Amino acid sequence: MAAGGPGPGGIALVGAAAGAPSCPHGPALLFVKTSRGKEEGRRFYACSACRDRKDCNFFQWEDEKVSEARLAAREEYNRNHQPTFTHRQNVERYKKFVLLPLSKRRFCQECQQLLLPSEWEKHSNHQFLCDISIAQLKSPSQFLYPLENKKTNAQYLFADRSCQFLLNLLTDLGFRRVLSVGTPRLHEMIQSKSSQEEDFGVRSLLLDIDFRYSQFYTEDEFCHYNMFNHHFFGGEAAHETCRKFLYEDNGERVIMVTDPPFGGLVEALASSFKKLMAMWKETGKEAFSLLGQGNKEMPVFWIFPYFFESRILDFFPSFSMMDYQVDYDNHALYKHGKTGRRQSPVRIFTNLTPSMIVLPVEEGYRFCTICQRYVSSGNQHCEICNSCTSKDGRRWKHCVLCKKCVKPSWCHCNNCNCCALPNHSCEKADSSCFVCGKAGHKRSACPSLSRTRTALQDDKKKGQKTLKKVKMGICRRSAMKHAIFSRKKVKNKKKET
Numbered sequence: 001m002a003a004g005g006p007g008p009g010g011i012a013l014v015g016a017a018a019g020a021p022s023c024p025h026g027p028a029l030l031f032v033k034t035s036r037g038k039e040e041g042r043r044f045y046a047c048s049a050c051r052d053r054k055d056c057n058f059f060q061w062e063d064e065k066v067s068e069a070r071l072a073a074r075e076e077y078n079r080n081h082q083p084t085f086t087h088r089q090n091v092e093r094y095k096k097f098v099l100l101p102l103s104k105r106r107f108c109q110e111c112q113q114l115l116l117p118s119e120w121e122k123h124s125n126h127q128f129l130c131d132i133s134i135a136q137l138k139s140p141s142q143f144l145y146p147l148e149n150k151k152t153n154a155q156y157l158f159a160d161r162s163c164q165f166l167l168n169l170l171t172d173l174g175f176r177r178v179l180s181v182g183t184p185r186l187h188e189m190i191q192s193k194s195s196q197e198e199d200f201g202v203r204s205l206l207l208d209i210d211f212r213y214s215q216f217y218t219e220d221e222f223c224h225y226n227m228f229n230h231h232f233f234g235g236e237a238a239h240e241t242c243r244k245f246l247y248e249d250n251g252e253r254v255i256m257v258t259d260p261p262f263g264g265l266v267e268a269l270a271s272s273f274k275k276l277m278a279m280w281k282e283t284g285k286e287a288f289s290l291l292g293q294g295n296k297e298m299p300v301f302w303i304f305p306y307f308f309e310s311r312i313l314d315f316f317p318s319f320s321m322m323d324y325q326v327d328y329d330n331h332a333l334y335k336h337g338k339t340g341r342r343q344s345p346v347r348i349f350t351n352l353t354p355s356m357i358v359l360p361v362e363e364g365y366r367f368c369t370i371c372q373r374y375v376s377s378g379n380q381h382c383e384i385c386n387s388c389t390s391k392d393g394r395r396w397k398h399c400v401l402c403k404k405c406v407k408p409s410w411c412h413c414n415n416c417n418c419c420a421l422p423n424h425s426c427e428k429a430d431s432s433c434f435v436c437g438k439a440g441h442k443r444s445a446c447p448s449l450s451r452t453r454t455a456l457q458d459d460k461k462k463g464q465k466t467l468k469k470v471k472m473g474i475c476r477r478s479a480m481k482h483a484i485f486s487r488k489k490v491k492n493k494k495k496e497t
């Protein structure tokens, strides 16, 4: 968040507010600055999409009086910070592009843009990718830079295996349409499969803030969308595209799959997803009431780290977490375990019946007949909890004092009255933890983050601002700005680790 005033630790999301001012990323979100020990702090608006003020420095106190002149300047600024080409223009450009002979199909790596021959000169000192084949055009996520910025690498693309798994799972469950929210690689896999295999009847609509994708997809395949404030950049027309997509086939056989940045704004994401789910419900209302399915929810896969489980369940009590570990391509630390490498903390949260989610036995998952769901091989059924309790794939142990299963590395601390890492510092926290919401420790000591923190050692600025150090989501988000709203160079920076 582009906070001008607030200091470390004390920022919380209030939410979307009616009449909120807008930045180039749509309506800003309302946050509150809390000072230590004080509940009510000063409220301010900041960009919903960018946590780094370098990417979007929008800031306004809620009670601030904004002059007419400043409002006008802001509108002007927002207009000037829209992408160079509109989606329509990009679609027209694509049509011209595919007609060019192979030798004339170039992509500017600096501007992350397909070039028409007349534009080569303007980019003469930029690096090009040449001879872009039709096959390449169908897999843009393979040659677009995963968005990155100075802190860590950014966009987290599914490893092929995980993407295949998701797609097979969806089709086996009978889904025919996928609302891909922040899942460009899944979208791309669906698109290219359906263009190759005649009887593959699955379609996808991609909603993403990464506007580079508008160069490769029509308005029926991609909407420029901000999932933190449910903002369709393409206005009512784009909104309608999404509505129509959900409404087809009476709203049946459609599922939403989303893999958002993990920046901590779970409530903002949840509120947007609820709006998308409501959109589906609205469109299918008549059909559902005829079928007596008035309470039905749109099926969802929300892909997110396991340590957000309680936050997600707070907003979506009908969801449950699957044991499947989602792997990523461009994050060495998040690849599948077993070979001594770290295991991915990322899971699938869904409102579908857990027993329907069949996990691959060849990867060690097994079905627990008591829990009626597939679990990791290391996840033992605990007789006392009467559940397969492991969250991270390792075998957990039951603590009789805590009356629950805990991570194998934890010990019961009589001081804190709970289990924790042996080397934890027994801090008496006066408020609840910013990350997991539990009392008894501060964000810096949150046990749910201990593994991720070490996993993501790439951040050197430990001990600095709120959340910044922990989550890659921030970096994804600020980095993607480069691709969307600035004409500046996108540098291919190496990872800093």
Ligand code: SAH
Pocket: 048, 049, 155, 156, 157, 158, 181, 182, 183, 184, 185, 186, 187, 207, 208, 209, 210, 225, 226, 227, 228, 259, 260, 261, 476, 477, 480
């Ligand atoms: N694993 C996915 C990509 C996840 S990375 C895949 O391989 O398909 C997170 C995605 O969310 C990126 O595509 C990024 O562009 C998108 N994103 C980030 N912030 C967003 C926002 N505010 N609104 C919509 N999409 C966003």
Ligand code: ZN
Pocket: 368, 369, 370, 371, 372, 380, 381, 382, 386, 387, 388
């Ligand atoms: Zn079990």
Ligand code: ZN
Pocket: 399, 400, 401, 402, 403, 406, 411, 412, 413, 418, 419
């Ligand atoms: Zn204990």
Ligand code: ZN
Pocket: 413, 415, 416, 417, 420, 424, 425, 426, 427
């Ligand atoms: Zn302690």
Ligand code: ZN
Pocket: 433, 434, 435, 436, 437, 438, 441, 442, 443, 445, 446, 447, 448
């Ligand atoms: Zn915590």
